[in-house]
Amino acid sequence: MVRDSVTRDRVETLLRSVPGRFGSVLHSERVAARLGLWLGISFTVAFATGLFSHFMQHPPGRLAWPSRPVGLYRITQGLHVIGGLATIPLLLAKLWTVYPKLWQWPPFRSLSHAVERGLVLVLVGASLFQSITGLLNISYVYLWPFSFPAAHYWTAYLLYGALIIHVVNEWAKVRRQLWTREQVEPREVVTARRRFLGTVAAASGLTVLFTVGETYAPLSGLALLAPREPHTGPQGLPVNKSAAAAGVTTVIHDPGYRLTVTGAVRTPLSLTYDDLLRLPQHTVRLPIACVEGWSAEAEWSGIRLRDLAALAGIAPDAVLTVESLERGGGYRSSEVRPPHWNDQLTLLALRIGGAPLAPDHGFPVRLIAPNRPGVLQTKWVSKVVAA
């Protein structure tokens, strides 16, 4: 019995000594506070832009997003994805800095300490989950059984909720470390910290430098590690879902093709491809801005959706649904609410750069509208329904 308790004491002493064995001066509250501040800002940007993207795709009730500024979604989603990638180095550095705390002994000092650590576990798990599944998703590697948008969306609430609680708990430390001047530190500690933070910032900066060209074309030559190149694809434009993947390669060339306009209309329309070509054509320069963060601009020509609506006698406050020849799939149709379809930039496009749309870009007709996620720019359009 006595020997047992001696052994237990030794083990106890050993366990208590683990956190102190991490020798680097960088496992410090000050480094953690600095990285924590950077992470707090980037997670806030990611959460805000992510919610914006979600509610743009699933607008609650009658909420109608504005159709301008034209490139707004392109910027918010670029921030979400490129900013998210740049967050990964910050996150890994932060977790490394506080890693000794993982081995604190006893693991739980009280019930409230246990709850606090449980929430830190949620925060760490959710941060890793969001970063890594996000990275894999834009690389088109789907190794999971869940729907990425649903899992990424709900996990964002876990992350941000646990983050707010963590910030409340740690705020006094952040304030002490970052806004208190009178700290006396050995010079080598200051130098080591600056080097480390500089290294992490460099990793983040290089991440941006080597990827941002997938949405900011002037830097496309530097986009060595980006999953897209904004000039690569049929007609010099990237494609998300090909005509083959959508199963429409034959049906889009059917000579019996008609674009029909039905629902709450005064005059139902049924137009052939040639009829569409005879209507007044307009040319606009608009980006395709994908939820995956890439974007590419093109010159689109076709008929204004509002001209077609006027021809069918649709009320200006109607909600239009644009349907594809695609049989199934989550994005075979999309809703176009009044601010978007009344915008003169919103087209049912027939051409890119003067040539008929390639099958992968939605031949014979696709929707193209300003300030709108790419998945809602419905391709292979055969029907417009007003409600």
Next chain:
Amino acid sequence: MKNGVNAPRLLGYGLGGALVVTGFAGLVVDAHLTDPLGWALWFGGLIVAHDGVLVPLVLLTGVAVGRMRSPSPVRAGLTVAAMLSLLALPMVTGLGRRADNPSLLPLDYGRNLLVVLGLVALGTALAAIAVRLRARRRRG
């Protein structure tokens, strides 16, 4: 929990707690989409992979690098190289390529990663030389 309870603190706990509950509730309500078991495996698996594999490897590398004569540039270079490699890894594997859509992953990511790592190595070497020269000048 440590520094007493006041209004902003309670507000933070309330808001944060509500978001956490919303997240878990959403994962359960949307179970047909989120596959809670698969989700939990990824969630836990990433924590285990990070805390149990990645960080120990980084710590061991850190110990090895610490024994070098001027470790700082090497430490910085390896950190940047490892982080950029992690970013590139899913693209380098090419698992996401699809025959019907050549505009997905259109680049040679293996070659590009080597170019990037070469640049990082070059920067590291230059920094190491600068450190040596500065030390020699101080001594001389």
